[in-house]
Amino acid sequence: MKPQTSPASVSAEELRACAPPSPFAELWRDFTRNKGALFGLSLVGAFVFLAVFADWIAPYSPIEQFRDAVLTPPSWEEGGTSQFLLGTDPVGRDMLSRLIHGTRLSLAIGLISVSLSLSIGILLGLIAAFSGHKVETAIMRLMDVLLALPSLLLAVAVIAILGPGLANAMYAIAIVRLPGFVRLTRATAIGELSKDYVMASRIAGAGTLRLMFNTVLPNCLAPLIVQATLGFSTAILDAAALGFLGLGAQPPTPEWGSMLSGALEFIERAWWVVSLPGVAILLAVLAFNLMGDGLRDALDPKLKR
């Protein structure tokens, strides 16, 4: 057979040319191949843009009432004016402005509750994976208890204790999502712990904290990132549900769920006050779900090639 080329004869360019793409480039390539995921990502980008620049984009303040323009239909409907593109609500507030400011609230709720449950979940999960039998059992049983309560019911229970309100709704959602993150962290960490590189690091004298956060955690991140992205969508959904039940954000806060419940009695006369907040929730949830699914497919080595 052909004599093997010695490594020295391979030029640097050749090496670079056949080097595998960087992990991020590869992730990006796999992610963008998925059209749904790209759509989700651009939707999320649009929502983030709206949320950040809400004050500049929204034509009016979300709580400003135009008493002489109550329940104006959207501009393209009969009776609508270009002054209120998406019409006004029962007390004459501009729907478009409220929806744009609602984006800010929903994303903030998602961000805060997911960060809360993610950070506490990672911590508890790692402790469970690293610690011995008793601590692990205690943590996991506690999570079982939380899991036994249906998500919204648990949130409702937490609100019953803390009282209704936007901040309490966030805490409630964070608690509801906690068991998922703890279980996932523990399961992946235990999987990684049995691998040789952890043993190597341990032999090299790494302390437990170093092992936890520097050695094991980075290798558990992929599923956690996916779960966190999907957690965004459930957080937004649950917050809206709590707002709808009157247990979350309180009027006149322009939260999508509470906007919906405030407009219930006008369902037959003014479809827009009910439909539009729902469309906003659906799009936001859909965007994060699409993005999460895309991330999972791109990160899951089983599905590659």
Place this chain on the structure above:
Amino acid sequence: MISYILRRLSVVIPTFLGITVLVFSLIHMIPGDPVEAMSGERGMEPERYARLMAQYGLDRPLPLQYADYISRAARGDLGRSIVTQEPVLREFLDRFPATVELSLCAIAFAICLGIPAGMIAALKRNTPVDYGVMGVSLAGYSMPIFWWALLLILFFSVSLGWTPVSGRIDIEFDPARVTGLMLVDTLLSGEEGAFLSAVSHLILPMVALGTIPLATLARMTRSSMLEVLGEDYVRAARARGLSPLRVVAKHALRNALIPVVTVVGLQVGTLLAGAILTETIFSWPGIGKWMVEAIHRRDYPVVQGGILLSATLVIFVNLIVDVLYGVINPRIRHTR
């Protein structure tokens, strides 16, 4: 098999005790104390306050109170509603069949549509049929169900006038309560039109509540089916000359359904959570609506009892699902 069930039980019992602790401490975690919370903004005179504290046993040490709570709960005494003065358990049992009826119909709806849809999507992988099924189920999965319910009402009740908006049955009917399940009771009563009235009341809440489980099941069945269809034993079965229908319906489906059964079980929690919203919107007299009202009225014994009973229900159903999982998956039955 029996040892398998016993092992599951050994996990379930601590969980259940944990829930009783959680529910018990609920009342002590409320800012102020429960009696204060009950009194509302008007306040109450000191002697009445002391009497109520003593009446609820709230002046005794916590461990004693907990022991007391457990022993009473074990005897079925979950306290009385502050608003109606009815025993909590009785109120729960009154409303429970309505929720069961709604949930069962919703899950049946989800299974009947979701599993075949997922199967078809898997068999027609990467065709327009697949994209259609997956697109619709992703939308269903992302749907805020309270909004979805409103859309259903707007379309079918308001625009088309096909179905009623709220309640379980038209007021002209009053079937004798036998099982508490309106569909069964109306059939038993033999009253003309009563059954149809019950059905027409049930359809919209059922669809609203069943949508998320439906979407979840379709997605799950599809991915599970795809995984199984790529397995060696499916190819081997085809190599023995079995017809495609037999390969799919017998060899693939049975294995594909193993994870799906677990998902169906997990949907019970989702259903109860969804029932809170669906029942509120459709004025369905079940435990979801009951609990939301209780929270708004600060009726803490009801909240407490409701949470305990719902959690018990979820644990119990999950236990059944685990056992069922052992039955259909021989590997679990034998090896663990």
Place this chain on the structure above:
Amino acid sequence: MALLEIKNLSVHFGSLERPVIAVDRLDLTLEAGEVLGIVGESGSGKSVTSLALMGLVDPPGRVSADILKFDGRDLLALSLRERRAMLGRDIAMIFQDPGTTLNPCFTVEDHLVETLSVHEHGSRKAMRARALELLQQVEIPDAPRRLAAYPHQLSGGMSQRVMIALAIACNPRLLIADEPTTALDVTVQAQVLDLLLRLHRERGMGLMLITHDLGVVAETAHRVVVMYAGQVMEIGKVPDIFVRPRHPYTTALMSALPENNIGRKRIQTIAGVVPGAYDRPRGCLLAPRCQYAQERCRTECPDLERTEGGEVRCFFPLDAARKPDHQAECETLGSQGFSS
């Protein structure tokens, strides 16, 4: 008449514009009662060939052939249903990993009775008796108890025996064994191979033995087909091809056998890998890895030429001394080759 006759069989995957060639214009015959070995590295198209002739290549895979005859019947003219009816009854197949080829939800008996009842008629009781008999024929100890076993309760060797029992259940004329021993423990490999050969002898079945192990072929096969990157490189009778391989690839495979490397520090290997989906060479597929490759080999693809006792696809087949015909030209190039 040959039991199996294949002419110009091709299997393509991927898009029509940029097809991935898995099997490339393959010709093959298998006589009744013959043991035909098919050898090659992984990715050489051995398994796809067998799946294609069973009709089990799924879209997007595309199968084409000029002739595909089994026992005188033209398989290409049969309907899907007729073709399926032959699977398991006339042509049976066993696979590489017995641990995953039995359905975990069903018992051994379920598998056997199902296969029997698809192809034959009879009472459930008769089927059960047949199933038990089959297990005994494949030398499974304690057969009555094993009937009720689930696949996860069987060892690898035991599972493979069950697979063999399933394959021979309806007395097929041809048994395709795709790497039947690769996934098994070394001690079990020989037993399973012996069992296959015994059944082959007793029943006069044709046996197509797909393997990457030349040693197995040397011990069992009558003829050998050497495949590389979807093409047949050489076909030869068994002692001959080992005594006098004509294709450089065959020689390379043989010199990579551990028993031919006794006393060496390192086992000789074949440099490089099988060409990938999109980088198939223009000329002879082996050219980039062949130490005897000439200019012609890089530009033209040789045809399969008939030689005495076999066929070979090479412009410069090796002579008895395992030197290429153009020895004079490549004396200097080949000095460090595997045959030195």
